Amino acid sequence: xxxxxxGRLCLRARLDRLIQFPxxxxxxxxxxxxxxxxxxxxxxxxxxxxxxNLKMARDAHAYVRGSTVKFYEWLEDGGRKLPAGPSxxxxxxxxxxxxxxxxxxxxxxxxxxRDLDQTVIGNPVHDLVRLALSLASAARGSDLPGxxxxxxxxxxxxxxxxxxxxxxGGQMEKNHRPKLIREILDRAVHRKxxxxxxxxxxxxxxxxxxxxxxxxxxxxxxxxxKELLKSDGARxxxxxxxxxxDDDKIEVLDAAYWMKGCSSLGRLRYAVxxxxxxxxxxxxxxxxxxIKEGVLAAAPRAPDxxxxxxxxxxxxxxxxxxxPNLGERMMAGRLFDKSVTVxxxxxxxxxxxxxxxxxxxxxxxxxxxxxxxxxxHARQMDxxxxxxxxxxxxxxxxxxxxxxxxxxxxxxELMASHEAAYLDHCRRYAWDET
Numbered sequence: 001x002x003x004x005x006x007g008r009l010c011l012r013a014r015l016d017r018l019i020q021f022p023x024x025x026x027x028x029x030x031x032x033x034x035x036x037x038x039x040x041x042x043x044x045x046x047x048x049x050x051x052x053n054l055k056m057a058r059d060a061h062a063y064v065r066g067s068t069v070k071f072y073e074w075l076e077d078g079g080r081k082l083p084a085g086p087s088x089x090x091x092x093x094x095x096x097x098x099x100x101x102x103x104x105x106x107x108x109x110x111x112x113x114r115d116l117d118q119t120v121i122g123n124p125v126h127d128l129v130r131l132a133l134s135l136a137s138a139a140r141g142s143d144l145p146g147x148x149x150x151x152x153x154x155x156x157x158x159x160x161x162x163x164x165x166x167x168x169g170g171q172m173e174k175n176h177r178p179k180l181i182r183e184i185l186d187r188a189v190h191r192k193x194x195x196x197x198x199x200x201x202x203x204x205x206x207x208x209x210x211x212x213x214x215x216x217x218x219x220x221x222x223x224x225x226k227e228l229l230k231s232d233g234a235r236x237x238x239x240x241x242x243x244x245x246d247d248d249k250i251e252v253l254d255a256a257y258w259m260k261g262c263s264s265l266g267r268l269r270y271a272v273x274x275x276x277x278x279x280x281x282x283x284x285x286x287x288x289x290x291i292k293e294g295v296l297a298a299a300p301r302a303p304d305x306x307x308x309x310x311x312x313x314x315x316x317x318x319x320x321x322x323x324p325n326l327g328e329r330m331m332a333g334r335l336f337d338k339s340v341t342v343x344x345x346x347x348x349x350x351x352x353x354x355x356x357x358x359x360x361x362x363x364x365x366x367x368x369x370x371x372x373x374x375x376x377h378a379r380q381m382d383x384x385x386x387x388x389x390x391x392x393x394x395x396x397x398x399x400x401x402x403x404x405x406x407x408x409x410x411x412x413e414l415m416a417s418h419e420a421a422y423l424d425h426c427r428r429y430a431w432d433e434t
Contacts, residue, residue, distance in 0.1 A: 053429035063422040080410040088380040089321040092118030092299030094127035095134035101188035102325040103348035112323040119318025121305035155367035163374025178364035191347035214256035268293035312339040
């Protein structure tokens with residue numbers, strides 16, 4: 001095997017080991033380290049930072065997903081001149097992993113935006129460019145040629161503009177679902193509490209087992225979480241699900257600190273297992289509550305935007321505008337004088353995770369997901385605004401690419417800058433640890 005290829009494989013193997021056993025290297029923790037012993041903010045901070053850095057070093061696409069701030073730094077530093085769209089709620093971090101099936105309170109499932117931490121009232125073109133970057137990165141990870149990326153951007157614009165024109169709603173949306181999306185939705189609608197419990201907490205009993213992902217709470221944290229879930233707002237949220245009643249008994253059965261995600265590592269994040277009425281999972285009376293700290297959005301907001309000043313309230317307002325299925329089962333609260341969002345996780349909630357894409361799958365998924373984002377934007381616009389925004393997007397097309405030149409050039413610039421930043425990230429946070 002050649003030296004360069006062998007070196008890449010060697011680095012990949014070292015990264016794999018670091019991510020699986022991130023604390024068994026160079027003086028961080030002894031070989032017999034026990035995750036259960038992690039308790040309290042000070043102990044967690046070092047572990048969370050290290051885990052985030054190693055996770056982002058796993059591959060270039062993981063780096064793109066976890067580097068929202070870098071995207072907006074490019075924009076602020078005078079990145080490609082982009083069209084000014086109407087001021088609407090945008091996702092703010094619109095990458096492939098932040099879209100997927102979401103159930104509403106009655107159990108109906110649709111593909112919508114599933115993470116709104118960065119949501120603001122801003123320029124919808126930022127969601128388009130961020131999604132294009134994510135899709136292009138996924139295409140490169142699948143070893144697809146550059147021409148496929150160009151075709152993906154064309155399909156993205158077709159899907160987005162079709163949503164603005166109202167062509168991709170209702171039955172038409174169902175008819176245009178790619179095979180991969182149909183398979184993910186089929187899996188989502190058939191999931192029950194058991195699958196959610198096994199996937200999220202690796203347990204079907206009414207407890208949260210401590211380990212790599214769930215860590216012990218302090219007494220202060222446990223007390224504060226119980227108080228938060230005693231509030232009238234939390235009761236209304238938990239009992240709103242179909243089949244539950246307003247006067248049902250609510251009891252916190254277990255709770256833990258949750259090491260989850262990439263961009264959220266380092267913030268307050270808790271999983272709380274709640275029993276409703278008799279607390280039997282087969283009768284829809286166990287629920288898993290996700291409590292996450294709201295932080296200041298990196299996405300630039302429109303100058304005239306009127307948004308909640310509280311970060312959790314901003315996230316909830318954005319979710320209700322962009323992803324009604326999610327927004328109706330979220331609330332804002334306070335924990336340790338910090339703003340937090342509270343939501344019940346549903347068995348049907350899934351992330352779109354695709355390891356390998358064919359050329360046909362890549363273009364089909366690009367068009368479909370852009371349509372999902374387009375519908376989220378379009379429902380906030382009147383007819384005249386949708387028409388003028390679509391006309392603006394139709395400009396600056398070349399003879400060789402049926403997509404705006406600013407989109408293609410933005411993706412080229414961002415792919416180059418993110419690849420360089422990813423390699424530097426690996427040098428600083430992965431290689432030196434092996």
